[in-house]
């Protein structure tokens with residue numbers, strides 16, 4: 549067999565099915581339009597640019613994952629979209645309206661558990677509705693409905709400390725969705741969970757996304773997670789932060805294990821690996837060779 553037959557296809561090579569899937573996605577209206585966004589700290593000579601020239605358009609109900617080296621500004625980008633931080637240049641339109649401050653049209657789920665420990669699960673989910681002036685009876689009924697959606701109806705009267713990490717994040721998702729956001733911003737929401745819970749949470753999230761009219765911007769440093777969840781994967785680079793590439797994920801839905809052994813998928817994975825762990829950087833990571841074994845005890 550020649551090496552040519554072993555070669556992976558080009559990661560951009562698309563089957564007609566994939567091309568068709570994306571053309572359907574691109575027909576949907578643009579919900580989030582980030583235009584030439586810049587973020588820097590400090591002034592003049594002391595200014596540090598976190599990222600620059602960040603532009604992206606996300607379509608309604610798209611699932612976007614953002615990957616990139618630590619420090620490239622992923623969290624900063626999410627915080628600016630959420631209205632929790634200010635940009636230094638450019639603008640963001642959500643449904644055509646400029647984003648300037650936090651609002652119920654954007655829901656956030658962070659890595660850390662951010663539930664209010666003094667409120668029950670249901671009161672946590674009701675929180676946004678209640679401060680938004682919703683009638684208590686309606687807020688109560690809606691909170692229950694969202695808890696059912698994330699499979700936690702039985703726990704409505706429990707307190708956050710009684711729940712596992714995965715359950716807390718499901719409540720956080722219910723709380724974010726209860727405000728009926730146009731976009732759900734998720735910043736490494738499953739990073740603190742063990743591998744098995746994490747995989748369950750990814751499945752839950754896809755099930756929820758299928759049932760709810762919401763667009764997702766999901767930050768992760770886990771390439772497999774991005775490949776499992778995303779329609780498109782936004783790859784960011786660091787120093788200064790910038791968009792390197794927007795990659796269309798060829799893996800069909802619903803996603804099952806055999807898909808992750810396909811040549812298309814392996815080509816995508818290889819491309820992502822090249823961006824995130826460039827070989828030139830790894831060469832600097834060599835640790836000094838200090839021998840602490842007897843000569844002859846070498847392992848491979």
Ligand SMILES: Nc1ncnc2c1ncn2[C@@H]1O[C@H](COP(=O)(O)OP(=O)(O)O)[C@@H](O)[C@H]1O
Nearest residue numbers: 589596598616617618619620621622623624625
């Ligand atoms: N208040 C601040 N002043 C100066 N630099 C900051 C401030 N907040 C964050 N940064 C820097 O911004 C960069 C991007 O941070 P962040 O958005 O958290 O990156 P990521 O989420 O991709 O790891 C980091 O290098 C961080 O040190």
Ligand SMILES: [Mg+2]
Nearest residue numbers: 622623624735
């Ligand atoms: Mg971050």
